[in-house]
Amino acid sequence: MSASNRRNQNSLDGQTVLLIVTVALVAVALGTVWLAVTWGSHLDEVNPDLTGDSFGLFFGVLKGTVIWPESATWILVATLAIVVLSGVLVAVAVARARRRRSNVDGAAIHMGKGRDLRALSVTGAKATAQRLGVTNWLGVPIGITVAGRQKLYxxxxxxxxxxxxxxxxxxxxxxxxxxxxxxxxxxxxxxxxxxxxxxxxxxxxxxxxxxxxxxxxxxxxxxxxWWNPLSYVTDDVKAAKLAEHFATGSRAGDARADPYFDNAGQDLLAGFLLAAAVAGLPITKVFTWTTTPGDEAPVDILRAHGYDQMADAVDGQVNGEPRRRDSVYGTAAQMASCLKVRAIGQWVTPLGGNAHMDPRPQxxxxxxxxxxxxxxxxxxxxxxxxxxxxxxxxxxxxxxxxxxxxxxxxxxxxxxxxxxxxxxxxxxxxxxxxxxxxxxxxxxxxxxxxxxxxxxxxxxxxxxxxxxxxxxxxxxxxxxxxxxxxxxxxxxxxxxxxxxxxxxxxxxxxxxxxxxxxxxxxxxxxxxxxxxxxxxxxxxxxxxxxxxxxxxxxxxxxxxxxxxxxxxxHDPASTPALRPVPSAPAETSPMGGAQPWLNAAPRTKDQL
Known part of the structure; x- marks a missing residue:
């Protein structure tokens, strides 16, 4: 059904509308006359045997059998003024409601409402929160039902x-x-x-x-x-999970995973992450290892900390057939490519390579x-x-x-x-x-x-x-x-x-x-x-x-x-320039290059 059809599906035909208007006018006429004559008769002390039948009273006034009290005139005017004012207020409210309505609102009466949504109502949400022991939260607000105006949580x-x-x-x-x-x-x-x-x-x-x-x-x-992602790596299982996050996070939405090289690259990356974690090295060292095929340092670290099976897996790639090895390393490097970005490294490594010297909270x-x-x-x-x-x-x-x-x-x-x-x-x-x-x-x-x-x-x-x-x-x-x-x-x-x-x-x-x-x-x-x-x-x-x-x-x-x-x-146009991040000295190698991981204390398997 189109939106335009839905908008008119509950509309009334012209004859029905005319009938409703006629009945409403008759009811108003009978009601106001009855009210004016009844109250006026009491005030003016006339019509002692006044009938309670609104039709009989109305036609009695027309025939002259019922006296029209003097005070009935101003009562009638006041009543009509109240009726007109009420009509105007109702019309304004209806107009505002219609402005808030959309083309699909007519469908709401055929959808969930009222008792159907009891579990999502304020009462239902409060009962669920109490059952779960949550005392200060109803839950996540969802919206208000179009039919019934009921808040949902x-x-x-x-x-x-x-x-x-x-x-x-x-x-x-x-x-x-x-x-x-x-x-x-x-x-x-x-x-x-x-x-x-x-x-x-x-x-x-x-x-x-x-x-x-x-x-x-x-x-x-x-x-x-700063945050150290390697603090998450407490064992080989967590290393594999972290490698999976790097693999899925770095893959383009339309890219297809290679059944061999993606799995092999992810496994190699997991080994590097575990080696860096147990040795207390910064995570940026992991990317360096992915760019240096044949480097046996990760294998030695893993063996020294008791991860022999993981060491064997990494060793199989480090000393594997060169062309296959280079492809696996290239895949792992692609997964960890975000670590080569200097701006990103500042968020995941300590200043100076030593967490104890970094004034920033971790x-x-x-x-x-x-x-x-x-x-x-x-x-x-x-x-x-x-x-x-x-x-x-x-x-x-x-x-x-x-x-x-x-x-x-x-x-x-x-x-x-x-x-x-x-x-x-x-x-x-x-x-x-x-x-x-x-x-x-x-x-x-x-x-x-x-x-x-x-x-x-x-x-x-x-x-x-x-x-x-x-x-x-x-x-x-x-x-x-x-x-x-x-x-x-x-x-x-x-x-x-x-x-x-x-x-x-x-x-x-x-x-x-x-x-x-x-x-x-x-x-x-x-x-x-x-x-x-x-x-x-x-x-x-x-x-x-x-x-x-x-x-x-x-x-x-x-x-x-x-x-x-x-x-x-926090509008960028009005926010003053931010102060630079405090820096800490970095240890340097004899060649003058920064080697921030030299100060990091290795972690043993028991400490993990």
Whole structure:
């Protein structure tokens, strides 16, 4: 059904409208006359045997059998004035409501509403939060239902997947309100500075620290703190996970993985990462090893720390057939290519090569998840992308939250961690996310994965992986702006059909006949979903029918003034130049080149 047809599907024909208007006028006339004569008779003490029948009284006045009291005139005028004023107010309210209505709002009556959405209502969200032991958070705000004007929330155990096209309001209506509502630590990813500018001062005002990871200077942040990715590598399993983040984060969306060289390069990179971690070397040394085939230093380090099998695997590549070896090394170097960028290195290595000499604070994921701090990770695609490090930082933080949850009652965080993965397909290509999604919900880790289209998710996780992510989410929100008929058709089927009742009247040979028909029609078809107006979204929640909502941007929220002030304070046009990062002396080699890893104390396997 087209939007224009839907707009008129519930409209009344001319005869029905005329009948309604006539009945309304008659009711007003009878009511006002009855009120004026009744009250006037009491005031003027006339018509002692006044009838209570409004019709009889009205026609009695016309016939003269009922006396018209003098005071009835001003009572009638006052009553009519009140009726007219009420009519004007109602007309204004209806006009304003119609201005807020969109072409698809008529479909809302055929979708989820009222008791269907009890679990998402304020009452339902509060009950779920109390059951989970969360006392200061209803959950992530979703919006207001078009039918019934009911506020909806995702509970503290619900996982979210959002698909919103470009410039449809996903940041203003979903990401920012979610961040502002969170009671505990928040991590968020993005390829723009808008979310950072809008929320950083509001979050900081609640006592939390702001950590802005901005290696590509998207928000012009300086490296006033640093994070050591190798602190995540506590054993060979974590090394393999970190290598996977580098592999998926560095691969272009349309690139196909080579079944041999990609796996071999990833394994080699895992060995290098583990060797650098146990030796206390900076992560930038890993890239150096990928450019020097034949260097046996990583093998010796691994053997010295008891990782004999990993050492054998690395040794097989180091001393392998030269042409095959060079290809594997080249693949590993491509995966770790972000480490060669000097600006990125300042964020992941200590000044001077020695953490003890670096005056900057070091980010600790395990301390972060116990705080009310906010971590903003910014990156963008293309040359020099920091995407692999953003993915690694996000995964390390979420896994730290999972470790904390295992020590708390019920195996879940008492104060939930919120992760808003905005532009996830461009910034945070977390390969294992679909497999972990439902598990994190039971740990008190609430994640929102926000994509611009279904195909973006398919590029990162494949068709099966994207379907797994979509199905594992308790709250799926479509905000419009997508031009993919196959995806939109599936959404249309999920919204469902409704029974359309039609009446037709025919007149012939002096006879008039009326017939009634019922036919099934799609509630929202592909065209409706593709042209979904800004300010509307369709919500698919577990255990509830799809519902149409009005989105609530931060401008209409309780923090609007604070957000405006934060945006103004961090506007690049008005922000003063930032001071340079404090520097520390670096150890130098006899040849004069900086060798920052010479001061780093090696870590033994027991220390890991």
């Amino acid at each position: 995702g509970s503290p155990e619900d996982m979210h997947v959002d698909i919103w096209g470009p410039r449809t309001g996903k940041s203003t209506s979903r990401a920012i309100p979610a961040i502002l509502s969170a009671p505990g630590a928040v991590l968020t990813t993005s390829n723009k500075r808008d979310v950072l500018d809008a929320t950083r001062d509001v979050r900081a005002a609640n006592g939390g620290r702001v950590w802005a990871f901005d290696p590509q200077r998207i928000a012009l942040e300086e490296p006033t703190w 980010f600790d994921p395990h301390a972060f998840v116990r705080s009310t701090d906010t971590l903003y990770s910014l990156s963008k695609e293309g040359k020099g992308t920091a995407g692999p490090l953003v993915t690694a930082l996000t995964a390390a933080t979420v896994e730290a939250a999972e470790d904390l949850a295992t020590t708390q009652p019920g195996g879940r965080l008492a104060v939930p961690l919120l992760g808003v993965l905005d532009e996830a397909a461009n910034v945070c290509r977390w390969h294992g996310l679909p497999d972990l999604y439902s598990h994190y919900g039971s740990r008190g880790i609430v994640l929102m994965t926000i994509l611009q289209s279904w195909s973006q998710g398919v590029e990162v996780w494949g068709r099966d992986g994207m379907r797994k992510l979509w199905s594992a989410s308790n709250i799926a929100v479509y905000g419009g702006g997508v031009k993919e008929p196959e995806f939109l058709n599936e959404l249309s089927q999920m919204v469902g059909d409704y029974d359309k009742h039609t009446t037709s009247t025919s007149v012939g040979r002096g006879n008039r006949s009326t017939s009634h028909q019922v036919q099934r029609e799609r509630t929202l078809d592909v065209a409706d979903l593709g042209a979904l107006p800004r300010g509307r979204a369709v919500v698919f929640a577990s255990g509830a029918p799809a519902t149409l909502i009005e989105t609530i941007p931060w401008m209409r929220g309780p923090h609007a003034d604070a957000v405006r002030a934060s945006i103004a304070a």
